[in-house]
Amino acid sequence: MTAVVGVGALLFAPDGRILIGRRVKRGESPTWCLPGGHVEPGETFERAAVREIAEETGIAAARVREARVFAVALRTESPDTAVTACVVARAEADVPDGTVAAVVTEPDVFDEWRWVSPEEPPAPLFPATGMLLAAWHGHPAPEGWTVHRVADL
Structure with missing residues (x-):
C-alpha cells in the first residue's frame, strides 16, 4: 500500500469564473478536471497548487495570488491512502479587459482549458474535481470521500 498526496486548485479569474x-x-x-497533481517533497499544498497551475496551463506562478487551503479530503474507497488538499487561488488578468489566457501544455493529459461558472461546470467531472467543487459549495462529500474543511472562505 502506498500514500498518494495530491492537490486540486480552484483558480478564479477576475470575473468569478473558474478554470477547468x-x-x-x-x-x-x-472528464473535466481542475488543475492539480501530486505534492512534491518539500512543497506546501499552496506551492504545489501554484506549480501545477503553471505546469498544466501556462499561467505563470507570479500571476497566481492568494493561494490557500480550504479543505483536505481523504479518498476512502481507494486501495491506497489518497489525500487531496483543496486550494483556492485568484489569477491576475493578462490584459486590461480581464482575460486570463490558459494554454494546453500537456496535450497527453488535457486537450483544452475553459473558464466556466463554478455553479455550472461541464460534465462529466473527474472524481477529485467533483469532490473539490462539492466542498467549495458546502455540499456533502461525494460517495467514497471524507472532506474536512479547514477554512471558511
Whole structure:
C-alpha cells in the first residue's frame, strides 16, 4: 500500500469564473478536471497548487495570488491512502479587459482549458474535481470521500 498526496486548485479569474480542463489521459474516459497533481517533497499544498497551475496551463506562478487551503479530503474507497488538499487561488488578468489566457501544455493529459461558472461546470467531472467543487459549495462529500474543511472562505 502506498500514500498518494495530491492537490486540486480552484483558480478564479477576475470575473468569478473558474478554470477547468478537458482531461483526455490515455486509458481513462474523458472528464473535466481542475488543475492539480501530486505534492512534491518539500512543497506546501499552496506551492504545489501554484506549480501545477503553471505546469498544466501556462499561467505563470507570479500571476497566481492568494493561494490557500480550504479543505483536505481523504479518498476512502481507494486501495491506497489518497489525500487531496483543496486550494483556492485568484489569477491576475493578462490584459486590461480581464482575460486570463490558459494554454494546453500537456496535450497527453488535457486537450483544452475553459473558464466556466463554478455553479455550472461541464460534465462529466473527474472524481477529485467533483469532490473539490462539492466542498467549495458546502455540499456533502461525494460517495467514497471524507472532506474536512479547514477554512471558511
